Amino acid sequence: MAYQPDRSQYPQPRPDGSLDIDLRSGKYLKLWQGPQHPGITGNMSLELTVCGDEVVAGRTHVGYLHRGFEKLMERRTFIQCFPIVCRICVPEPDFNEYCYAAAVEELAGIEVPERAQWIRTLILEMGRVNSYLMYLGGQAGAFGQAVIGQWTTYARDLMLDRFEELTGARIYHMFILPGGVRDDLPEGFGRRMEQTLREIEEILEEVREVMFDNAVLKRRAIGLGHIDPALLDAYGVTGPTARAAGVAKDVRRDHPYLVYPRLAFEPVVAQASDVHARADVRRRDLLLSIDLIRQILAGMPGSGAVMTALPNVLHWKIPRGETYIRGECSRGEYGYYLVSDGSGYPRRVNVRGPSYTHAVALLERLIVNVNIADVAALMVSLHTYPPEIER
Amino acid sequence: MDALIGFWEWLGENFLLAQILIKIVAIVAPLMLCVAYFTYAERKIIGYMQVRIGPNRVGPKGWLQPIADAVKLMFKEIVIPSKANKALFLIAPMLTLGPALAAWAVFPFQEGMVLADINAGLLYILAMTSVGVYGVIIAGWASNSKYAFLGGLRSAAQIVSYEIAMGFALVGVLVAAGSLNLGEIVRAQQGEGGLFNWFWLPLLPLFVIYFVSGVAETNRAPFDVAEGESEIVAGFHVDYSGMPFAVFFLGEYANMILVSALTALLFMGGWLSPLPASWVEGVPLLGDGMHWMFAKTALFGFFFLWLRATFPRYRYDQIMRLGWKVFIPITIVWILVVGLAVVYQLPWWFD
Numbered sequence: 001m002a003y004q005p006d007r008s009q010y011p012q013p014r015p016d017g018s019l020d021i022d023l024r025s026g027k028y029l030k031l032w033q034g035p036q037h038p039g040i041t042g043n044m045s046l047e048l049t050v051c052g053d054e055v056v057a058g059r060t061h062v063g064y065l066h067r068g069f070e071k072l073m074e075r076r077t078f079i080q081c082f083p084i085v086c087r088i089c090v091p092e093p094d095f096n097e098y099c100y101a102a103a104v105e106e107l108a109g110i111e112v113p114e115r116a117q118w119i120r121t122l123i124l125e126m127g128r129v130n131s132y133l134m135y136l137g138g139q140a141g142a143f144g145q146a147v148i149g150q151w152t153t154y155a156r157d158l159m160l161d162r163f164e165e166l167t168g169a170r171i172y173h174m175f176i177l178p179g180g181v182r183d184d185l186p187e188g189f190g191r192r193m194e195q196t197l198r199e200i201e202e203i204l205e206e207v208r209e210v211m212f213d214n215a216v217l218k219r220r221a222i223g224l225g226h227i228d229p230a231l232l233d234a235y236g237v238t239g240p241t242a243r244a245a246g247v248a249k250d251v252r253r254d255h256p257y258l259v260y261p262r263l264a265f266e267p268v269v270a271q272a273s274d275v276h277a278r279a280d281v282r283r284r285d286l287l288l289s290i291d292l293i294r295q296i297l298a299g300m301p302g303s304g305a306v307m308t309a310l311p312n313v314l315h316w317k318i319p320r321g322e323t324y325i326r327g328e329c330s331r332g333e334y335g336y337y338l339v340s341d342g343s344g345y346p347r348r349v350n351v352r353g354p355s356y357t358h359a360v361a362l363l364e365r366l367i368v369n370v371n372i373a374d375v376a377a378l379m380v381s382l383h384t385y386p387p388e389i390e391r
Numbered sequence: 392m393d394a395l396i397g398f399w400e401w402l403g404e405n406f407l408l409a410q411i412l413i414k415i416v417a418i419v420a421p422l423m424l425c426v427a428y429f430t431y432a433e434r435k436i437i438g439y440m441q442v443r444i445g446p447n448r449v450g451p452k453g454w455l456q457p458i459a460d461a462v463k464l465m466f467k468e469i470v471i472p473s474k475a476n477k478a479l480f481l482i483a484p485m486l487t488l489g490p491a492l493a494a495w496a497v498f499p500f501q502e503g504m505v506l507a508d509i510n511a512g513l514l515y516i517l518a519m520t521s522v523g524v525y526g527v528i529i530a531g532w533a534s535n536s537k538y539a540f541l542g543g544l545r546s547a548a549q550i551v552s553y554e555i556a557m558g559f560a561l562v563g564v565l566v567a568a569g570s571l572n573l574g575e576i577v578r579a580q581q582g583e584g585g586l587f588n589w590f591w592l593p594l595l596p597l598f599v600i601y602f603v604s605g606v607a608e609t610n611r612a613p614f615d616v617a618e619g620e621s622e623i624v625a626g627f628h629v630d631y632s633g634m635p636f637a638v639f640f641l642g643e644y645a646n647m648i649l650v651s652a653l654t655a656l657l658f659m660g661g662w663l664s665p666l667p668a669s670w671v672e673g674v675p676l677l678g679d680g681m682h683w684m685f686a687k688t689a690l691f692g693f694f695f696l697w698l699r700a701t702f703p704r705y706r707y708d709q710i711m712r713l714g715w716k717v718f719i720p721i722t723i724v725w726i727l728v729v730g731l732a733v734v735y736q737l738p739w740w741f742d
Contacts, residue, residue: 031537038624053541053707144612144704150441210701216613217703372541373622373706 007369010056019057021049028056033375035064041138041379042386044359050372058367058375060360066390073349078104078178079313081346086172088351089388092131094123095329096351097176099336102257103325104178107340108318115304116180121258122296123175124327125289126163129200130156131330132286135383139279140211142377143220148211155203158196165189180307190297197290204286212280221276225366225378229273235365236357239332241382244281245273251328263295275381282330282383317344331355331383351391359384399504414506418495426644427457433696440700467633472535475630479533484635487526487642494519494649499574501662501681512573513561516653517554520608523646524550527610527627530639534630542626545616545707552714553607559722560601563594563729564657567741577661584739586665591658593732593740596725598658600718602691605650607710609643611695613702614710622704647695648688655687 009027011019021028034045043064049057069088073081085100086093098120105112112120133156137149160170165186167173175182211217227237229245242249250267252260268284270277310316320342326335332354341347359382366378402410431446431453438445446453471477497512499505509515524547531543565571567590568579582588591598607614616622623629628639655661662684664671671677705713733741 029537031541053545140703144615145702147437147441147700150443154442211703214703216705219709220703220706371706371708373616373704376622 007054010051010054010369019049021057023049027051031372034061037376040376041384044384044386044389046363046367046375046379048367048372048375053371053373055367055370055372055375058364060364062360062386062389064390065386069391070349070351073346075345077314077344078316078318078346081349082174082177083172086174087387088391089329089353089385090171091134091385092127092330093172094127094176095327095334096336097174098124098258099325099327099334100338100349101176101178103323103336103338104318106323106325107321107338108178108316110179110308110310112180113305113308115184115301116306117258118296118300119181119185119306120176121260121263122293122300123166123173123181124258125292125296126159128289128330129286129293130159130163132282132289133159133200135282135330135380136207136211136279136286138380139275139377140217142380143217145211145214145217148207151203151207155200158199162189162193162196165192177307177310179310180305182307184306193293193297197293201287201290204283208283212276212283218276220374221279221377222272222274224275224374225278225370225381227273227362227366231365235362237332237362238354238357239328239330239383240268240281240285241278241332241358243267243285244270244278246271249333251326251333255326257325257327259296259299262299263292265292275377278381278383285330315344317342326352329354331385331388332358351388353385353388353391355382355384355386355388358382359386359389396501396503411506418498418506419492422492422495422645422648423641425648426641427461429644429648429692430460430640431457432692433699436693436696437700440697461637464633464637469633469635470630472630474535476533476535479529481635483526483530483533484631484638484642485526486529487523488638488645490519490522490526491642491645491649497573498649498652498656499577499661500684502574502679504681505574508572508574511571513565513571513576516573517558517561520557520646520649521550521554523642526639526642530631531627534627536630538623538625539627539629542623542629545623546610546627549610549614549616549707549710549714550608552711553604553718556600556714556718556722557604557608559719559726560594560597560604561657563597563722563726564590566726566729566733567594569733573656573661576657577663580660581663581668582739583667583669585667585670586660588740589658589660589663590740593737594658594725594729596721597729598654600722601658602650602654602694604714604718605654606695606698607714609646609650609695611643611647612699613705615704616707616710648692651691651695652684652688654691655684659687661687 011021014020023030029050031048031050032045033048034040035043040046045061045064047059047061048055069084073084076084081100082097085096088096133152137152140148163173164170166189167175167182227241227245229247232242232245232247238249246269248267248269253267265288268281268288270281318340320340322337322339324335324337326333334354335352337350337352338346339348359379363379363382367375370378402413435445446456449455449459471480494516496506497509497515527546528543531539531546564576568576570576570579580589628636631639662679662681664677664679664683666677676682
């Protein structure tokens with residue numbers, strides 16, 4: 001039933017593992033996808049060698065969006081780094097703020113008030129909802145179904161309204177600071193949030209019907225881009241991509257942080273490990289996040305401080321030391337490695353983003369023997385954000 | 392309406408060449424206007440399906456948007472890639488638009504209202520819609536771009552494959568009507584049953600296959616692999632700009648209207664009223680007339696937009712599989728069924 005092309009003309013592997021591709025033979029065509037290609041989720045590029053309609057070899061190229069943030073931070077005081085870290089990942093900036101703030105707090109020995117921890121968890125889950133909504137639109141768009149992207153963009157806008165109300169900003173919030181969060185929840189926030197969540201759930205139900213139950217999309221997505229569960233550790237795959245392969249990896253549960261130990265949830269798992277399963281895991285994870293937001297708003301202590309008093313941040317010196325903070329962002333495990341040499345500046349900040357491990361090495365493996373049409377869908381299914389690959 | 396027909400006949404009696412030229416203008420000018428406002432309808436309808444408003448800035452409710460687009464495209468520079476084959480690059484758009492317009496020559500809009508009432512009308516239409524593929528192939532080749540080349544190749548294979556399913560569906564119509572003349576085909580659908588007398592009911596599988604093949608033939612979603620945005624950017628017209636691009640665009644939309652109109656003509660009774668003739672005797676607008684043709688065409692045009700707003704794109708090999716392994720066998724079997732029905736004079740349609 002499934003289409004099997006004639007692969008007898010494909011290049012043969014040489015003894016050292018590389019492929020015998022002679023472009024002058026006329027059998028192969030070199031096709032550059034990106035960095036301005038509409039199927040690529042940002043500024044990166046794929047160098048594809050195609051034989052007929054199929055990719056026989058692919059290389060990923062990054063370097064179009066390198067802004068040198070990690071180096072930039074070494075010349076800035078700890079508090080000056082906040083406007084930078086949130087720009088590392090556009091659709092989900094709060095993770096960077098949280099990880100960086102938690103790292104600074106750990107080195108400086110600052111206690112975070114309990115209510116601030118609840119609000120931080122709330123913000124992280126709201127950011128996750130945003131990020132997944134953007135992903136669903138992108139995944140459908142990569143298959144040529146534009147309508148889902150418009151619907152989820154509308155849903156995301158509703159969540160951005162709540163962000164605006166809470167933090168004063170829609171995209172880059174800069175709300176989480178060392179010692180807590182900038183402000184308490186506004187009056188009546190829970191009620192308006194509940195309304196937003198209901199609307200998003202309604203839209204998601206429609207998305208499920210139109211996207212996930214669509215015969216054409218199922219035919220294209222099921223069985224596409226299978227990742228062998230045995231490869232997950234070798235390629236450092238985490239997050240929904242790993243969970244779609246049946247491995248219940250979730251930092252929120254395995255290494256709890258903030259108030260996650262007090263929330264009741266189980267990681268969402270699927271077995272098929274193809275594009276459809278990955279999209280479905282993310283959709284159900286989105287519903288889980290909505291449930292977590294409800295749990296947080298119900299279980300949050302009524303009042304309390306949201307900020308620990310900091311010393312004068314302009315002359316703030318943090319004791320010598322190093323730390324690694326991890327968290328579960330919408331794409332996988334996110335980590336910050338921070339070294340302080342006792343001065344007012346971080347000695348080294350290293351960001352471990354899941355996009356790097358997913359989209360550079362794993363993608364090169366996945367796009368081999370795949371139709372050109374499926375390359376964009378595969379790239380989106382790994383939930384890649386090139387700004388996060390390069391910092 | 393009667394005055395219009397009277398003028399038509401008077402022209403034919405007195406100035407033959409002038410009459411033909413005027414008729415051509417009378418067909419092409421409203422057609423171009425329809426194409427322009429079809430793009431507007433597309434943007435509005437898909438806009439509302441995607442929870443947004445669509446064009447609403449140029450003129451009242453955006454009504455002048457198509458005019459503004461046309462003016463913009465006319466004033467844009469025509470960029471010809473330096474390694475492109477200039478002559479072929481410029482001929483290709485014309486080869487797409489030309490047949491799309493020429494096909495209307497044999498199209499009867501109403502009883503007696505046709506430019507060329509030839510007997511092999513159906514064959515002529517089939518020939519004209521097939522010629523359109525040359526424009527796409529030549530554009531893909533002449534641009535000297537890899538993406539355009541892939542788009543052109545895909546499109547060529549797809550159009551040629553769906554041509555066969557489409558042709559077989561038309562053979563069913565021809566068997567049922569007993570004529571290749573488009574006017575005769577409509578008259579064969581006349582009867583006391585109103586819309587139940589039309590061919591869509593006895594030829595239901597062919598009707599569906601004809602329309603879906605028409606969607607594939609015009610390279611529209613969900614079969615738009617020739618210009619799949621997330622795959623090969625814009626396919627065969629990726630290097631076109633300004634007026635050549637606009638001509639491609641006009642050709643595509645003229646083809647969409649042609650397929651919609653043909654579906655209405657061959658399967659939905661053309662200009663016939665859906666109500667039985669005895670009910671609508673003397674009632675204005677309910678009787679047979681060109682407005683029914685227009686309404687039916689608009690309905691199928693809406694289906695084109697609806698499909699585009701709803702479906703993801705098929706992968707290329709899946710399209711080929713659908714065309715060769717599903718559509719063609721079904722049409723062949725159904726031609727046999729129709730043949731038997733005609734031979735044994737199945738009541739209602741073929742008695």
